[in-house]
Amino acid sequence: MDLNAHLALILAAFVLDLVFGDPVYRLHPIRLLGIWSLACERWLFGLGLNGRIGGVLHWLLVVAGALAGWWGVREGLVWLHPWLAWCWDLFLAYSLLSLGDLLVHGRRVLDALPDLPRARQAVSMLVGRDTDRLGQDGVVRATIESLSENLTDGVLTPLWALCLLGLPGLVLVKAVSNLDSMVGFKNERYARFGWAGARSDDLAHWLPARLSVPLIALASALMRLHPVLAVRAALRDHALLPSPNSGWSEAAFAGALRVRLIGPIHAGGRLVTQVYMGDPDWPADLDAGHLRQALRLIRISSLLALAFGLALAAVRPMSV
Template structure:
């Protein structure tokens, strides 16, 4: 793939995502991938491969299935006309990017803040924690935390993977993220079986999570937020969360907005966290203005990430595929 075609793929996919958002239909690539993953999981458990080896085989089966399916369709269409293959690639890339959906869901919570039950229901689309008893400030904090975490997982890593490694890189990242969301749990069923999915997810997001900090600092500076607090807050508070990656962008957002995040988190009726992220004299009773600033920060960070990806895109020519 030449550089001009590669750049066209990136810009076209991002433009479609910005204009249309994530397409919703039964055979969406992520839904198909989820069904294939579940089918493989059931078969592996049925034959007794429910430990580490089974998890590795699941990883290989899902990666091979996703990449193989994309390539077979691409190759078949290329025999008919190169632009048909390009259209297929553009459709898949667009379907796997989700910056607009992330912002849209955040705006839905913001618009619903005057109706607390509705705001909690909109928040539930973003988080897995208990939301039924969250006060307004808790809804805002949880929304900002989800926006900042998903900035890395849902925007930076997929976008930069597409820019640097082409569509195969984007597909691999989405497969790994999907695996982590389905089997990456530390419970009796998945503690060993989900290890490969969870660790590979940590690996692919490791560098983008840390690069998110200077990205957020630049975005905060452009928006005239508290950019000088971003680095010290990220360094001091990133380890507060158990994930090796999500704490970086969340702490960076706390510094950029000069607010306290996290705090009491309940999951399935159990208190799993009570510690705040951010200096004690920063506000934790957050409102609509704080969420609005966070959404602006996400948008600015996404645009900067796209510019950075376009600058790095020529390195794609060094890849063997």
């Protein structure tokens, strides 16, 4: 694929995702990945390969299957006409980027805020905590936390992988993220089997998570918010989350918006944390105005990420 076609594909996929959100269809690649992952898992467990070696084999099977599926269809379309292959790449890239879907979920909570039970239901689609006892402030905090965390793994990593490595890079990072969501749990079944999926997901998002901080700071400067606080909060508070990556963008959002996030969180009826992220004098009683600012910050950060990604693609054109 020449440089112009690659840049056009990136831009078109980003715009389609932003305008239309995630397409819903039975054979969505993430759904197919999940089915393939479960089939491979059952087969390996049936062979008694339920430890780390089985987990590594599972990782290889899932990633290889994802890449083979993309490549096989593409090669068939290339035989018919090269532009059909480009259209296949575009449709797949559009299906695997997640900015539009992220904004849709955020706006759904924002629209539901006047009706607290409906807002709790809407935010329950974004977070794993108990939402039945959340007030408006808790709903808004939870939504901003989810938006800011998912900026890295849902937007930055896949977008930049597409820009630098083309469709193989995008398919790879989405397969790895899917593996982490399916087997990357620290429980009896997956503590060893899911090790490869969890660690590779951490590795894939390591650099984008840290690059999210200057990106969010620049976006907040354009919005005349608090870029210095974004950097300071990210450096100080990123380790408040157990993930090695998700705390960077969340803490940067807290600083950029000059608000406190996290706070009391219940899961399974049990209080799991009371720690706040942000300075003690920053407000934690958040409202619809804070959520609107967060959604705008997501949009501007993503547009800056697109500009950065296109620049990267221009200096490292792909031959895929």
